[in-house]
Amino acid sequence: MYKLSHHDLIILLASMSAMLIFSRIASELGRKLKFPGVMGELIVGILLGPTILGEIAPDFSHSLFPKVGNVSIALDGIVKISVIMMLFVAGLEVQLPLMLKQGKAAVYTSSLSMVMPFLTGFLVAWFFPNLFEIKDEKQHLLFSLFLGTALAISALPVIARILMDMNIFKTRIGMIIIASAMFNDLLGWLIFSFIISFMSGGASTVNVWYSIASIIGFGLFMLTLGKKLIDRALPWIQTKLSWPGGVLAILLGSCFLCAAFTESIGIHAILGAFIAGIAFGDSVHLNEKAREIIHQFVTNIFAPLFFVSIGLSVNFIENFNWLIVVIILVLAYVGKVAGAGIGAYLGGFTKKESLAIGFGMNARGAMEIILGNLALNAGLINETVFVALVIMALITSLSSAPLMRKFLELN
Amino acid sequence: MDLSRLKKRASFPFETIATAVAFSPRLESILAETKRISVLFNTNLVLIHIGEKTTEKEETLDKLIEKIGFDKDKYRIIWMDGDPVDTILKLCKLNTVDLIILGALEKENLFKYYVGSIARKISRRAKCSVLLLTNPSVSPKKFKKIIINGVDNIKTIHTLRAMVYFARYEKTKNITVVQEVNIPTLAMTMADSNTAPEANKIKKELVQEESIKLQAMLDSLDKMDIEVTMKTLNGKPGYAISNYAKIKNADLLVFNSPDTHLGIFDRIFTHDIEYVLADLPCNLLIIHSRV
Numbered sequence: 153m154y155k156l157s158h159h160d161l162i163i164l165l166a167s168m169s170a171m172l173i174f175s176r177i178a179s180e181l182g183r184k185l186k187f188p189g190v191m192g193e194l195i196v197g198i199l200l201g202p203t204i205l206g207e208i209a210p211d212f213s214h215s216l217f218p219k220v221g222n223v224s225i226a227l228d229g230i231v232k233i234s235v236i237m238m239l240f241v242a243g244l245e246v247q248l249p250l251m252l253k254q255g256k257a258a259v260y261t262s263s264l265s266m267v268m269p270f271l272t273g274f275l276v277a278w279f280f281p282n283l284f285e286i287k288d289e290k291q292h293l294l295f296s297l298f299l300g301t302a303l304a305i306s307a308l309p310v311i312a313r314i315l316m317d318m319n320i321f322k323t324r325i326g327m328i329i330i331a332s333a334m335f336n337d338l339l340g341w342l343i344f345s346f347i348i349s350f351m352s353g354g355a356s357t358v359n360v361w362y363s364i365a366s367i368i369g370f371g372l373f374m375l376t377l378g379k380k381l382i383d384r385a386l387p388w389i390q391t392k393l394s395w396p397g398g399v400l401a402i403l404l405g406s407c408f409l410c411a412a413f414t415e416s417i418g419i420h421a422i423l424g425a426f427i428a429g430i431a432f433g434d435s436v437h438l439n440e441k442a443r444e445i446i447h448q449f450v451t452n453i454f455a456p457l458f459f460v461s462i463g464l465s466v467n468f469i470e471n472f473n474w475l476i477v478v479i480i481l482v483l484a485y486v487g488k489v490a491g492a493g494i495g496a497y498l499g500g501f502t503k504k505e506s507l508a509i510g511f512g513m514n515a516r517g518a519m520e521i522i523l524g525n526l527a528l529n530a531g532l533i534n535e536t537v538f539v540a541l542v543i544m545a546l547i548t549s550l551s552s553a554p555l556m557r558k559f560l561e562l563n
Numbered sequence: 564m565d566l567s568r569l570k571k572r573a574s575f576p577f578e579t580i581a582t583a584v585a586f587s588p589r590l591e592s593i594l595a596e597t598k599r600i601s602v603l604f605n606t607n608l609v610l611i612h613i614g615e616k617t618t619e620k621e622e623t624l625d626k627l628i629e630k631i632g633f634d635k636d637k638y639r640i641i642w643m644d645g646d647p648v649d650t651i652l653k654l655c656k657l658n659t660v661d662l663i664i665l666g667a668l669e670k671e672n673l674f675k676y677y678v679g680s681i682a683r684k685i686s687r688r689a690k691c692s693v694l695l696l697t698n699p700s701v702s703p704k705k706f707k708k709i710i711i712n713g714v715d716n717i718k719t720i721h722t723l724r725a726m727v728y729f730a731r732y733e734k735t736k737n738i739t740v741v742q743e744v745n746i747p748t749l750a751m752t753m754a755d756s757n758t759a760p761e762a763n764k765i766k767k768e769l770v771q772e773e774s775i776k777l778q779a780m781l782d783s784l785d786k787m788d789i790e791v792t793m794k795t796l797n798g799k800p801g802y803a804i805s806n807y808a809k810i811k812n813a814d815l816l817v818f819n820s821p822d823t824h825l826g827i828f829d830r831i832f833t834h835d836i837e838y839v840l841a842d843l844p845c846n847l848l849i850i851h852s853r854v
Contacts, residue, residue: 245748249834255823312748316765321746322715322772330747376831434832436802440750447754 160222167216167227168457170200175456186317188310188549190518193456194542197463206467217464231461234454235522236425239341240407241450242519243429244443245308246338248375251331257324257499261492262332265513266304266339268491272483274300283479284537291532297347298532302524302541303480303487305340306333307517307549314515314553320560325505328496329512337519338430342367344523345414345423351530366417370424374410374431386437399442400449403432422526455518462525462542471535480540484548488514504559511555520545574661574692574721574852575728581609581660583651583681584640586620591627592699593666598631599703600664600694601638603732608638609658613650616642648684660691667695669843683840686849687825692725695847705733706815706846710808713740713777713793714800714835718819721852723784723791726817729848730789737790742777743803744770744795770795801838809844816844820851 156164178192198204205213218224251258277284277296286295311333315321321330349363389402407428414424432438493510501509524541527533533541582597584590594610601608612620624640641658643650655663667682686693711726713719723740730738746769753762774795781791796803808816818836829837839847 241751245751247747248832249829250747252823252829252832253834308748309751312752316752316769322769436799436838440797443750444753447750451751451754 154222156222156226160226163216163218163223164226167223168230170216171196171457171460172453174200175460176452179456188313188517188546189451190455190459190521191546191549193459194463194521194546197460198468199463200460201464202467203463203469227461230454231458232421234450234458235526236411236421237404237407237450237454238458238518238522239422240404240411240425240429241447242308242337243426243431244433244438244446245312246334246430247434248334248338248430249434250327251335254328254331257328257496257501258331258335260499261328261495261509261513262335264495264498265306265332265488265492265510266336268494269303269484269487270300272300272487273303276479276483284476285534294347294351294532297343298527299483301340301343301347302520302527303484304336305344305516305519305523306336306488306513307515307519307545308333308337310515310517310549311512311552314512314556318553318556318560325501325509325512325560328499328501329509332492332495332509333513336513340519340523341423341426342371344526345420347532348420348526348530349418351532363419366414366419367423370414370417370419371427374427375434379431379434382431382435383437386432386435390437390439390442396439396442396445399439400446403442403446406432420526458525459518459521462521466528466535466538468539468542471539473536473540476536476540477543480537480544481547484516484544485514488548504561508556508559511552511559514555515549515552516545517549518545570853572659572661572853574850575725577604577606577661577692579607579609579658579660580604580662580664581611581651581655581658582664583647583685584610584612584624585666586612586623587666589666589699590623591631592701592703593664593696594627594633595631595701596696596699596703597664598633600662602634606637606661608633609654609660610638610640611651611654612640612642613645613647614642615644647681648688651681651685652688652690655689655691662692662694663689664694664696666699667697667843667847669697670841686836686840686847687821689820689849690851690853692820692851693847693849695843695849697843697846704814705735707735708811708813709735709738709815709817710804710811710813711738711740711817712804712819713742713780714819715773715776716819716822718822718850718852720780720784722817722819722850723780725850725852727784727787727789727791731787735789737792739792739794740777740781741794741796741804741807742773743800744773744797745799745803799834799838801833801835805839805842805844813845815846815848817848817850820849 174196175193178196179189182189182192200213200217202213251262274296277299281292284295286292311329312321315326315329320326345367346363350360390399393399407425410424410428411421412424415421489507489510492513493506496506496509497503521542524533524538528535528538580597580601582593597608641654643654663685665682665685671680671683682695686695709726709730711723726738749766753765777793781793784791796807804816816839818839821836825837833841
């Protein structure tokens with residue numbers, strides 16, 4: 153069995169310590185300025201990574217965050233586990249009944265806010281592949297599908313936070329935005345899992361149908377029989393096992409088990425974690441305190457490690473291409489605002505309210521960055537497109553609140 | 564079918580009550596409960612049987628009617644063939660029924676739950692109020708502990724008015740209006756960049772906002788001489804109140820009629836009244852306010 157050497161362990165602990173402490177400082181500063189926490193974490197990654205520290209003190213940067221060797225592998229494992237746990241907690245908050253309750257307006261808003269940005273991204277990538285330096289035939293279709301999905305996804309945590317800060321969370325507008333964002337996330341991650349499994353499984357028809365059947369079959373099982381099992385087991389777990397350790401261990405254990413299962417059948421591990429999260433989160437028996445603890449644990453320990461690692465792996469200056477950034481930004485705004493806005497208008501909202509809903513749903517935040525990172529690791533996109541996606545995620549998140557305020561005429 | 568009489572018709576006073584006659588072992592107790600409520604509100608009564616009219620069935624029903632003591636001028640029996648749910652719903656509309664009383668099991672088996680029993684299907688689709696009796700008795704008792712779902716919805720004020728009317732006739736002194744507070748994504752949002760006092764403040768404000776809305780609704784309600792108590796519960800809508808009704812041994816749980824057509828997805832991704840229909844904690848009254 154390979155083990156980390158004494159020196160490797162020191163480096164690993166020092167690098168994780170730097171990632172956690174500096175990202176916490178940056179997040180606290182960002183909080184004062186009302187910036188999303190993820191922004192501070194990304195900036196720390198950029199400062200510590202090849203973009204800044206790597207240029208100023210390359211030896212120090214490489215010794216603290218080595219690109220090869222045992223420490224690099226250990227850190228990669230931690231980052232991968234972080235992504236799986238982040239998808240699990242994202243799933244915990246997806247409440248499908250909320251969408252069913254909102255009726256016609258939610259159906260129009262959620263479907264159009266998914267379809268229009270998806271089509272916008274897909275068609276531009278399909279007809280202008282050269283813009284994104286896509287040459288491979290197989291890559292062409294997958295990249296087009298990916299760009300559509302990347303533009304269609306929303307960032308539930310950022311959106312919920314904006315609505316709470318604006319004091320419109322429990323209004324009809326707030327609930328429509330939340331329900332639609334949940335639907336976008338669910339469908340977005342399903343499509344993305346399909347793209348990723350297709351990417352690794354090859355382009356044969358058998359593989360496509362196998363992937364689709366696996367994703368649908370696993371989802372249906374977890375959300376029906378799996379959910380019933382969870383409903384029966386959770387009360388027992390929460391009363392008979394030690395609190396909160398028992399329920400936390402079972403939740404995370406189940407998350408990893410589902411992730412391992414989906415990875416083993418050729419679908420990405422994230423889908424297993426995400427759907428396990430939905431199944432657990434939908435249970436009426438999941439104690440609110442347990443939900444809070446797991447969110448705190450993942451959001452404040454594992455999410456910073458992941459977001460800092462992004463800055464550590466990509467040079468944001470070298471890979472900054474203003475044309476791609478502008479194209480992706482324009483596509484993101486046009487597709488999402490028009491889609492969600494038209495949907496809301498058809499659902500009975502006024503023009504101004506519909507635009508506010510469109511801009512509310514436009515925030516991409518952390519979810520976009522996770523999606524982009526997974527696509528980058530799978531070789532689906534290059535670093536230039538990834539940097540553009542990160543910038544788009546940050547700009548859409550920052551612009552959501554002021555634009556919503558403007559159209560809702562709030563101070 | 565002329566449905567103009569039904570349009571915007573208030574959910575109370577009850578003028579016509581109907582019940583479904585199924586010739587099950589619980590028939591006598593359901594008829595006894597129906598008679599009590601019919602006498603209480605001084606209403607006309609329609610007894611509906613969907614199925615073949617046979618001499619044996621007629622004799623059984625006549626005997627029970629005589630035993631229970633229905634007022635001859637106040638009731639009539641309709642025998643009709645057809646799909647039970649559709650035919651009962653159609654007859655309720657044709658006869659301008661204000662309340663239909665049905666017997667229902669507390670819990671259905673998994674298959675029947677997803678497919679839907681007759682009583683539950685009628686509860687989801689009826690254009691009049693529905694009373695589901697879980698434990699009907701040949702010696703009916705009045706509903707003493709009444710719990711009403713005080714959800715933030717345009718229909719709730721109508722339901723509350725109907726229940727003040729109901730409680731006055733029933734001579735129930737106190738009704739409890741329950742508000743369920745559930746803030747989706749709260750745990751996730753609070754985990755991201757909030758100090759503990761900030762998180763508590765936001766939570767408190769969101770709960771308070773809900774309470775203020777319900778309090779304003781209750782303040783605007785003409786309560787007559789009925790005492791109305793407000794109770795706030797944390798938990799998923801539908802499930803929290805159902806659990807509370809079970810713990811409190813409530814006699815009657817009251818809900819607004821569903822806003823949308825409830826289908827199988829609403830049973831798979833259970834929410835609101837579907838939690839109650841999945842496992843009835845006590846008798847359930849669904850007020851259809853026709854707004």
